[in-house]
Amino acid sequence: MLLCLCEISLALDSISQDLSLSDDVDNTTLVSKDGTFELGFFTPGNSQKRYLGIWYRKIPIQTVVWVANRLDPINDSSGILRMNTSSGNLVLTQDDKVVWTTTSSKKAEIPVALLLDSGNLVIKDEKDANIEAYLWQSFDYPTDTFLPEMKFGWDLRTGINRKITAWKSPDDPSPSDFSFGMVLNNYPEAYMMKGNQKFYRSGPWNGLHSSGSPHVRANPIYNFRFVFNETEVYYTYSLKNSSVISRLVLNATSYVRRRYVWIESKQLWEVYTSVPLDLCDSYSLCGANANCVISDSPVCQCLEGFKPKYPQAWNSMDWSHGCVRNKELSCENKHKDEFIKLPEMKTPDTTHSWLDQTIGLEECRAKCLDNCSCMAYANSDISGQGSGCAMWFGDLIDMRQFSDGGQEVYVRVDASELGRN
């Protein structure tokens, strides 16, 4: 008891049959083993409401990384989090009314909830020797924050899609209409959505980075990788030095996804990177078959072999109608078509794409040439000498050109377009 008095609150290391969290005067919390993260009740910003959430325990600025009942706040301090031992689920109640509950994949004989040092709240069976056999984990249900070791994307076996959704405001963690998630196009990529409108596109993974972020490279803070196989499609990152703290957050006030790094000496979160970065990152700013070049004025240009669909609108900076071909392609002469090589590109929207990771660029060209609805192709993996084949069908949407670091994209044109300029 004396030891407990030294602390401001009581801290548990697990929630089980006998141990629960209650939002009363004690304000009990669940703390991860090394003390990095804490689960408990909190009030965001100027709100009057209580939420169950996870935050960094050692950071003096309240930094909540996950919220359980973001849709169902509690309006007093009567919230209690218990383990329902007959279902094996955590249950959050207010005056015995269920506010929120987990959805364990199966019932544990002795269910126990732990907060891991990664910030992952997990339920496991105390009897299961496999320490990673989680029956439920908060990492599968992210809020607005993508933490190290989390998987951003799909588990195709369970159908779980881990995407992030911004808080409505600093006072309201309920989901806004601003989200960021992986989409299972043939050549998968992540979209930032504002309502049902695409707002920003990561570009597909090209073996080195997302096609839209060529400047994300090996760095002293974190490692990153993309996993794409029959069972999973996700991006993940891990910290190189566990004493460096970093997180990715989606924010609906500024409409950005920022990476923050905690600066201990200054006691603040510094922005390390942010997307969208500039005007050319605005989804489809230049319309179809156009290229956005941030250093040009105006930023939008038709691709070589294309002209503005409505020149008058285009010239008054209304680029939304995009560009059309100078000379229409004819399918009968498809094998006579040519491809113009565009360097340093962000590859187009992959909604209508096709992928074969087993063939190279030559075969890719031949395959594209053979199908008159194929409008562009590129290596799907640009690491090393380049490998794999991605093809695009229909209008080419949301391309941009970087000053360096982009990749080559080959765009189909009528043979007469070659050497016109």
Ligand SMILES: *[C@@H]1O[C@H](CO)[C@@H](O)[C@H](O)[C@H]1NC(C)=O
């Ligand atoms: C606990 O789980 C059992 C079995 O699913 C269910 O019948 C019961 O209502 C649950 N109790 C609470 C408090 O959620």
Ligand SMILES: *[C@@H]1O[C@H](CO)[C@@H](O)[C@H](O)[C@H]1NC(C)=O
């Ligand atoms: C979003 O960012 C703004 C500053 O750009 C900040 O004031 C605000 O607290 C952030 N929102 C949330 C929910 O953290």
Ligand SMILES: *[C@@H]1O[C@H](CO)[C@@H](O)[C@H](O)[C@H]1NC(C)=O
């Ligand atoms: C990790 O970071 C701490 C604090 O910045 C530093 O003292 C330590 O040397 C770093 N460790 C490694 C292995 O780089």
Ligand SMILES: *[C@@H]1O[C@H](CO)[C@@H](O)[C@H](O)[C@H]1NC(C)=O
């Ligand atoms: C061309 O590719 C499209 C999209 O993959 C496909 O639907 C169509 O059948 C192909 N056409 C031919 C002639 O192979």
